[in-house]
Structure formats: structure tokens, C-alpha cells
Amino acid sequence: MEPVPSVSLDMELKTEPFVLNMGPQHPSTHGVFRMRVTLDGEVVVGLEPVFGYLHRGIEKLAETRTYTQVIPLTDRLLYLSSMACNHAYVRSVEKLAGIKVPERGEYIRVIIDELMRISSHLMAVGFFLNDLGCSVYTPLLYMYREREKILDMFEMVCGQRLTYNYMRIGGVSNDVPEEFMPILKRFVAEMPHYIDEYEQLLAQNEILLARTKGVGILPRDLAINSSAAGPVLRASGVKWDIRKADPYSVYDRFDFEVPIGEVGDNYDRYRVRIMEMHQSLRILEQAMKQFPAGEANAKVPQFLRPPVGEAYGRVETPQGEMGFYLVSDNSIAPYRMHIRPPALLNLTALRDMVIGWKVADVIATFGSIDIAMGEVDR
Amino acid sequence: MTKPLIGQEIARQISGGVPQSVVDSGQSWVLVQPESVLQVARYLKTTPGLEFDYLTCLTGTDYLDYIEVVYILTSMKHNHSVVLKTRCNREKPEVPSVVELWRGADFQEREVYDLLGVKFAGHPNMKRLFLWEGFKGHPLRRDYL
Numbered sequence A: 001m002e003p004v005p006s007v008s009l010d011m012e013l014k015t016e017p018f019v020l021n022m023g024p025q026h027p028s029t030h031g032v033f034r035m036r037v038t039l040d041g042e043v044v045v046g047l048e049p050v051f052g053y054l055h056r057g058i059e060k061l062a063e064t065r066t067y068t069q070v071i072p073l074t075d076r077l078l079y080l081s082s083m084a085c086n087h088a089y090v091r092s093v094e095k096l097a098g099i100k101v102p103e104r105g106e107y108i109r110v111i112i113d114e115l116m117r118i119s120s121h122l123m124a125v126g127f128f129l130n131d132l133g134c135s136v137y138t139p140l141l142y143m144y145r146e147r148e149k150i151l152d153m154f155e156m157v158c159g160q161r162l163t164y165n166y167m168r169i170g171g172v173s174n175d176v177p178e179e180f181m182p183i184l185k186r187f188v189a190e191m192p193h194y195i196d197e198y199e200q201l202l203a204q205n206e207i208l209l210a211r212t213k214g215v216g217i218l219p220r221d222l223a224i225n226s227s228a229a230g231p232v233l234r235a236s237g238v239k240w241d242i243r244k245a246d247p248y249s250v251y252d253r254f255d256f257e258v259p260i261g262e263v264g265d266n267y268d269r270y271r272v273r274i275m276e277m278h279q280s281l282r283i284l285e286q287a288m289k290q291f292p293a294g295e296a297n298a299k300v301p302q303f304l305r306p307p308v309g310e311a312y313g314r315v316e317t318p319q320g321e322m323g324f325y326l327v328s329d330n331s332i333a334p335y336r337m338h339i340r341p342p343a344l345l346n347l348t349a350l351r352d353m354v355i356g357w358k359v360a361d362v363i364a365t366f367g368s369i370d371i372a373m374g375e376v377d378r
Numbered sequence B: 001m002t003k004p005l006i007g008q009e010i011a012r013q014i015s016g017g018v019p020q021s022v023v024d025s026g027q028s029w030v031l032v033q034p035e036s037v038l039q040v041a042r043y044l045k046t047t048p049g050l051e052f053d054y055l056t057c058l059t060g061t062d063y064l065d066y067i068e069v070v071y072i073l074t075s076m077k078h079n080h081s082v083v084l085k086t087r088c089n090r091e092k093p094e095v096p097s098v099v100e101l102w103r104g105a106d107f108q109e110r111e112v113y114d115l116l117g118v119k120f121a122g123h124p125n126m127k128r129l130f131l132w133e134g135f136k137g138h139p140l141r142r143d144y145l
Helices: A058-062 A071-075 A082-097 A103-132 A138-158 A180-203 A206-212 A220-225 A230-235 A266-290 A342-346 A350-354 A359-369 A373-377 B007-017 B034-046 B105-116
Strands: A018-022 A034-040 A043-050 A309-317 A320-328 A336-340 B022-025 B029-032 B054-062 B066-075 B080-089 B094-096 B119-121
Touching (some): A058 A071, A071 A082, A082 A320, A103 A138, A103 A180, A103 A266, A103 A359, A138 A180, A230 A320, A230 A342, A320 A342, A342 B105, B007 B022, B034 B080, B080 B094
Parallel strands (some): B029 B080
Antiparallel strands (some): A034 A043, B022 B029, B066 B080
């Protein structure tokens, strides 16, 4: 007869890490981002982002289009700040081909860029608060109210509300209409009041403070080392803004500050965005005062053939430094186009930011980075 | 303004620090041997006066005869930049990984591997970034149709 197996009396409780799959279909992954989160109980011990669900091969598509035909593709990168992507691209082509944009064109671009920054930051802050569960949808809908005014202005200049295709090599597609400036003036006058209103609503909000202060810290050195950019980098205390560090367009003519955070937690990333909106309004005010008359567009041939060579042009989009690396072989299409993706690179350090925190903090920290999958996956 | 450093001058400095690594240099770029990329990168990152602490952009281009890998480096301390390049053969392209110096290279090297097929030796997680494992070919090569 076989011996009866002895029953272990060792009753010690053991935990085992398990893998939780978040996304690609998840309400707070801002598109189709997927993370494989390794958990020990409720605590995060590992995170691996999985990309590619929105990969459309924009860099490959660009190789079969003329330089002007690429512009609509750039709208599909950071779709909440398409104008800035347009600007990054046309600036690179202008650098490659040596085209100078008339002053009025540059001023229009700056005005449009700063409006885009306000609109994008409104959405970033709104969705972030939504992810945190601050009275679900209330702050977000307030921010939609203000964004709507910006979208109306964009509709006025180019007829579109999301994918603008507005900037052109050597200028913009249309000069701003006469009615634009008075409306912009009213917006700039009203907006500080609204930003203060959001702050009052939220500065004392206990949920916001408890879930953001000290959570998801990105230390200064790691931020630089992992090529973070934009508000994520600045929240970690690095004073680096392409508009100041490497001024393009006419940004060297304006007086504005670069707000930075102290520790690099979720709260700092939120604060930096709020403060940047104030600075954008300052730039808009000055740009309106200096707004010159004259032509907005340079004369550029329809089929541009830049000389053989390469160029890297960059602008500070609301998400950070976006650059286009272009290689020309003197044909009408780029030989190679590479996009430096700010949001993808901001995700590099996500793992370090969330390890040791709870699952719910992953959502909050991820939300504070502000990504758009169109640009992460390209 | 971010000052683009003169390629020839940097090339001279690199030759002093890492002998026999520089192949060619131009107005704003330095071309180095693929084997010595890591040493050159370490030299550029740690030498006082250069201190390239920020990897702005890492990408590649297929020129049909060779594949060129491009590193755009920036120093936040001195606010200057330089373009480092290397050329590897198309059949078996391999370049040492710089992830140990700049974490920002992590996804970018995986992207270059995915779309151009350049292997980065020493990368801790050398997998495709966007396309799935088992995908045939590398779409950003010029002969991929």
C-alpha cells in the first residue's frame, strides 16, 4: 500500500507577483496605450509599456509625398496640439531649404502656437483631473468651455477645428481675417480670470493634493538622462524651454518666464502647466502689440526641391521638444523624415516614476505626462 | 541660442580621447567607427567643456550602400549641440547601445531596430517597438515596398 502523502503544516502566507494588463482599450490610457504592470498585492513592482496599436508609418508615408503634402500628416501626431506639429515640420523644411518667413507670418505662427499651448494644457489638466476623480467631468467641461473659444479662432483662420493643416512652408495658408484680432484681444483679457477660477476650485481640493503631492516623482537627473522634455522636464526643476534655450521664430522678442517645479511630482507637472498658460497669455499680449503689417507668406515654389543635405528643426510644443530630422536628395519628396517624439520619450521614465506606488497612482502619474498616441506610435 | 559646435574641432578632440575612432567630420557633424560609438559617446558625455548630458534624438537613415545612425546630442549646461554619426553595413548592421549613458536611448534604439534593422549590442531589451515579433523586414529601409 502506498504511503499517504503528508500534509504540509507550513501555513505561512506567501504573495506572488502577478501581471495586470492595462489597455489598449482602457478609459484612462488616452488612446490605445498598453501597459503590462507587475503587481505585488496592490503595489507596482514593474511596468512595461507596449506600443504600436496606432502605428501608421507616418515617416514612411512622408517619403512618397511632396514637402507640402506632408503637412497634413503632421496634424495626426499630437492631435491636441496639431498647430505646433505643423510648425515643427515647416520650420525644419525652411531650415533645410533656407527659406525666410516674413515677419507677419512669424507673428501669426507665434500667436497660433501660444493659443494651441493654452488649449492643449487645458485639455491636459482637465483629463488629468478627470483621471484623479476630482468631481468627475466638472473641471474637464469647464476647460472645454475655454478651449471652444480657441477652436473658434482657429476655425476663423483655417476653417478646421482639429486637424488644421494651417502652416505652410514659408508662412501660413491664409493671413488672419480682420475680425480675428478683436476676438483674440477679448480672449486674452478674459482668460486670466478663468485660469484663476480653476486654481481656486482646485488649489484646496483635498483629493487633488493627496493624490498628487509627492506621488510619481521624476528626479532632475533622471529627467535629463531619459530625454524628458516640456512640462515633464521643467516640473523636475530643469529650466529648459526651446523658446528660451534655442529661440526660433520671433520668440526672442518677448518677455516671458519659464516656470519650473521643485520636486517633479504629479502636482508640479500640473502646476507648471497652469503657470505656462499665464506666460502664454503674456506672449500673446506682446505679440498683439507688436503685430506688423505686410505680407504673411514668402514666395516658395510649388514643388520645392531643397538642396542635398539634412536639417533638424525643433519647436517647443505643449508636450515638449518636437523636432523633424529631414534628409533631402534634391527631389520633391523627403528622402527620410524622422520625428523626435516628445511624448514617447517622456514615457521612458514612467516605470521609475510608478514603482513602489499603488495601481491607482499609475493612472494619475500616467495622466500627468500628457501624451497623444498619434505621436507616440506615429 | 543653442550653439552648434564645429564638427572638425570636436573630431580633433575625440581623436585625442579615443584614438582611431573618427572617420570624417563636417561643419556640424562627426562620423565615427561603429565599434567605437560607445567610447566616443562616453567621452562626449564626461569630458569637461563638452558634457553632452542630453540625448535629443537618435535615428537612422538607409542610404542603400550603408545605414547611417545619427545621434543629436545637446549639453544643457553649456547649451551647445553636435551631431554624431556612424555608418554600418546593411547586411549585418550592429552598433553598441548607449542606453547605459542615456536612458533616453531606450525606446529610440528599439525604434531604429524595428524600422531599420540595426541591432544595438548591449541594449537590455532589444525587441521591436511598434511592430509585432515575427513581422518580416524593416519598413524604413528604402528597398522595402
